[in-house]
Amino acid sequence: MSRSVPVVAERRPTRQIDIGGVAVGGGAPVSVQSMTTTKTADVEGTLAQVYALAAAGADIVRCTCNEQEAAEGLADIVPRSPVPIVADIHFHHEMALAALEAGVSGLRLNPGNLRKEAEIKQVASEARDRGVPIRVGVNAGSLHPELYKRYGGATAEALVESARIEIAYLADVGFEDVKISVKASSVPLMIAAYRLASETFDHPLHLGVTEAGPPPAGLIKSSAGIGTLLAEGIGDTIRYSLTADPVEEARAGRQLLEYLGLRERRGLDLIACPSCGRAEIDVIGVAREVQQALETRKLPIQVAVMGCVVNGPGEAREADLGIAAGRHRGHLFIKGKIVRVVPEGEMVDALVFEAERIVAEGVEARLAAAEVGAEQEAEADRKALFEAKGSDANRSGEKVELIRKTVHNRE
Numbered sequence: 001m002s003r004s005v006p007v008v009a010e011r012r013p014t015r016q017i018d019i020g021g022v023a024v025g026g027g028a029p030v031s032v033q034s035m036t037t038t039k040t041a042d043v044e045g046t047l048a049q050v051y052a053l054a055a056a057g058a059d060i061v062r063c064t065c066n067e068q069e070a071a072e073g074l075a076d077i078v079p080r081s082p083v084p085i086v087a088d089i090h091f092h093h094e095m096a097l098a099a100l101e102a103g104v105s106g107l108r109l110n111p112g113n114l115r116k117e118a119e120i121k122q123v124a125s126e127a128r129d130r131g132v133p134i135r136v137g138v139n140a141g142s143l144h145p146e147l148y149k150r151y152g153g154a155t156a157e158a159l160v161e162s163a164r165i166e167i168a169y170l171a172d173v174g175f176e177d178v179k180i181s182v183k184a185s186s187v188p189l190m191i192a193a194y195r196l197a198s199e200t201f202d203h204p205l206h207l208g209v210t211e212a213g214p215p216p217a218g219l220i221k222s223s224a225g226i227g228t229l230l231a232e233g234i235g236d237t238i239r240y241s242l243t244a245d246p247v248e249e250a251r252a253g254r255q256l257l258e259y260l261g262l263r264e265r266r267g268l269d270l271i272a273c274p275s276c277g278r279a280e281i282d283v284i285g286v287a288r289e290v291q292q293a294l295e296t297r298k299l300p301i302q303v304a305v306m307g308c309v310v311n312g313p314g315e316a317r318e319a320d321l322g323i324a325a326g327r328h329r330g331h332l333f334i335k336g337k338i339v340r341v342v343p344e345g346e347m348v349d350a351l352v353f354e355a356e357r358i359v360a361e362g363v364e365a366r367l368a369a370a371e372v373g374a375e376q377e378a379e380a381d382r383k384a385l386f387e388a389k390g391s392d393a394n395r396s397g398e399k400v401e402l403i404r405k406t407v408h409n410r411e
């Protein structure tokens, strides 16, 4: 509901490919990907996870295709999936051919693990005839040993060279429907590799920090790497690789895009002050309560929880809706304007009620429905607190007086 803040850099132009109806690159919205953790042969279990991932924000889901049973599972999963399915292929090119037979919308080939030129070309020819795109998915950890040796390690140049060689094989059989990833578990390395890839190719880029680990470290690494590149205009589709329930990956990916203003907000954006000595409530506890209550309702709204009425409404004036605490009461505000003052015990319920009304009726209608006298009531609370606690919380005036005396005595 709030205006989204555009990223600084314009999106770098790339070609567009189509993955089962989801456009990637060429100005299409940046998409979110995730990967199932079930055995692909377990059709029902995998489909349940695919649905959960789609609900959490995944636009495309990848499943491993490592054995015949997995390929057979894909044949049942693909037609029942709510989002396009991509098959993840390492070592065995027959698995890529089998996945194509199963009807997948995309393939991911790891050039470090699937190395024979003839096999790669066979897969590419088959994919070309079926109009199925391929991701050239280079990973620092599984870089081709020859390149590792030539470059003295998994450098950005080595990762990009690996992609270039594979793309040349694909081009030899007239296959251009490609996107590229050059992932590393080191954030600085992956940033350098993607920057170089972006200068080298015009194919869409799939961003990720590989093996980022469990949250919170995995989330921080992924956000730092993917977020930096997206803010530079680099990247067309993203995946968080977390050691966690993949639903967390999809949710985080979606949230990152929303926070960067690259996708429409479809869920809650909760902002809350960090709390300080002025706080009149347990900000952490109330913020958690609000988050639980609003997240389950899936309201696309920005909500603020602020610990005091002296600074809260002003600092969070951009939020669609917020609450600030003071003198055992909650000041409910919409776009910084106080619309109601409620007892402290009713703060969370009042906030949830108002959030639902705003989503149903719009901000203007709810501003018009503000309670008469709420502003005055809130102002009286603010004044009383201001007087009780003082405006000079840091005792700056006192310090200035002391500084003056010190300087004066020296003269």
Ligand code: SF4
Pocket (backbone or CB within 6 Å): 273, 274, 275, 276, 277, 278, 279, 280, 306, 307, 308, 309, 310, 311, 312, 315
């Ligand atoms: S809103 Fe109030 S309680 Fe929260 S950090 Fe700011 S001054 Fe402190």
